[in-house]
Amino acid sequence: MARWEPGARERMVVAAVDLFTEQGYDATTVAEIAERAGVTKSTFFRHFPDKRELLVAGQAALSELLTEGIATAPADATPLEAVGAGLQRAATMMTSFNRELYPKIQAAVAANSELQARDALKSVGLAAAMTDALVARDIPEPTAHLAAELGVLAFKRGWAAWTQAGQGELGTYAAAALDELRAAGAALG
Known part of the structure; x- marks a missing residue:
């Protein structure tokens, strides 16, 4: 080639x-x-x-899409609704290529502590980007940080469900995961 x-x-x-x-x-x-x-x-x-x-090649683009979605959410959106808009925007970047490659990436990360550390840093970076985007919407920092962390968790859970299902749109799975987390948070009391 x-x-x-x-x-x-x-x-x-x-x-x-x-x-x-x-x-x-x-x-x-x-x-x-x-x-x-x-x-x-x-x-x-x-x-x-x-x-x-190589294994975090799309992180910058993913962070940008998440923050764009949050920034363009309706002005009256709650913090989690804004995060949901970010997840939907980021989902547009994901294709069957990403879905098919994920199990191999997951196995490579699981087998190497250096890659596990890099993967953890990726999550931190995504949460920081979303927190900054929420703070820019005048969301208080503790609320923004919590919503961003829930967004990262929803993305991961949605991604896992999407790759396991082998069909559908990532945005649907990420939205369902965010709804589940919202309900779980309400149950905390």
């Missing part, structure tokens, strides 16, 4: 996940990922600073 063909970023992610599954994260080199993806090492480093970042 010529290195100038489109889709290099996606091919590198797939190649990395496949190699991580086959031989483990630690045993996989950047050179092997690049070779399997049909790109050069310099192409790899133009897209990713290191192999660890």
Whole structure:
């Protein structure tokens, strides 16, 4: 495959996940990922600073979509309604490619403590982005932070249900997860 063909970023992610599954994260080199993806090492480093970042490749775009959705929610939206708008906006980015790749990514993360730490940082970053977007809507910081954390949890729960179902739209599953969490919060008293 010529290195100038489109889709290099996606091919590198797939190649990395496949190699991580086959031989483990630690045993996989950047050179092997690049070779399997049909790109050069310099192409790899133009897209990713290191192999660890492959598994969180879409985090910046995801954070941006979440915050856009929150910012454009109706002015009278509650904090959780604004978070729900963010989840719906972020869901538009997810395709069957993401759904099919997720089990392999999950297995790679589960098998490596470094990747587990990076995955945890991703959640923190998503919550911080949503908190900032809610604070920009004049939501008090403690309320904004709690709503953002519930948003991250709803996204994770919705994502897991969506990938397990193998059909439908992520937004539907994320909204259902947020509704379940809202009900659970009300039960706390």
